[in-house]
Amino acid sequence: MSRFLRTPWRSRTAARAVDSASLATGVALARALAAFDSETAEHSAAVALYARDVALQLGADADSAAAIQLGALVHDVGKLSLPVELLLKADPLDEDEWALVRGHPEAGARIVGGLPSSHTLLTIVRHHHERVDGRGYPAGLRGSEIPAAARIVGACDAYAAMTQTRPYRASLSPDDAIAELRRNADAQFDAEVVAALVWLLDAGGEEYRMARADGFSAEQQYAALAEHAEAPAQAAAS
Numbered sequence: 001m002s003r004f005l006r007t008p009w010r011s012r013t014a015a016r017a018v019d020s021a022s023l024a025t026g027v028a029l030a031r032a033l034a035a036f037d038s039e040t041a042e043h044s045a046a047v048a049l050y051a052r053d054v055a056l057q058l059g060a061d062a063d064s065a066a067a068i069q070l071g072a073l074v075h076d077v078g079k080l081s082l083p084v085e086l087l088l089k090a091d092p093l094d095e096d097e098w099a100l101v102r103g104h105p106e107a108g109a110r111i112v113g114g115l116p117s118s119h120t121l122l123t124i125v126r127h128h129h130e131r132v133d134g135r136g137y138p139a140g141l142r143g144s145e146i147p148a149a150a151r152i153v154g155a156c157d158a159y160a161a162m163t164q165t166r167p168y169r170a171s172l173s174p175d176d177a178i179a180e181l182r183r184n185a186d187a188q189f190d191a192e193v194v195a196a197l198v199w200l201l202d203a204g205g206e207e208y209r210m211a212r213a214d215g216f217s218a219e220q221q222y223a224a225l226a227e228h229a230e231a232p233a234q235a236a237a238s
């Protein structure tokens with residue numbers, strides 16, 4: 001049986017992980033990040049759709065997948081704590097600048113930590129840069145110590161980042177990015193997450209692999225999540 005299916009993966013309470021109130025808060029945070037740094041927001045929208053699809057592929061129910069999608073939309077909200085010049089810098093960062101960047105998961109956790117219904121959101125914001133070999137940050141968690149939602153977002157974040165041009169480097173082709181994911185499975189990334197993501201990328205076609213297919217924009221995702229949040233809870237649990 002899949003390791004993911006052995007984890008408490010399906011919603012155990014009647015309460016929605018993504019209800020109208022938590023969605024409104026998440027969307028407000030995502031829009032704040034978009035106003036500050038549109039590239040990070042656009043990248044996060046790609047991460048969110050891949051993360052939702054990987055979660056469903058690994059057996060998550062619709063509500064858990066929606067919670068992961070919302071968490072992925074705001075996973076870099078801690079970048080609001082960084083000087084904007086740092087995000088736009090074309091030259092390689094020095095050690096002090098990297099130390100600031102490595103603080104963004106904890107900064108994000110301080111922003112979302114007090115929200116109600118925020119468990120999945122908080123674990124994604126705090127732990128999306130952990131690595132399964134324990135060499136990630138901020139906590140240095142290993143393997144299944146890293147919450148499953150954060151392992152999913154971590155691999156999707158890396159794929160979307162590799163295929164998107166950044167100020168300091170050109171993008172990789174989807175095939176090269178997939179090879180990189182495979183090369184780092186069981187070191188940086190969860191191997192089961194990589195297998196699910198690669199399956200989806202192979203099946204999805206070029207528009208999907210480049211995050212240009214219908215449904216990828218942040219606004220389309222907010223609308224779909226609003227429909228989910230407003231639907232009767234039984235519909236999501238089926």
Ligand SMILES: [Fe+2]
Pocket residue numbers: 075076104128129
């Ligand atoms: Fe990040």
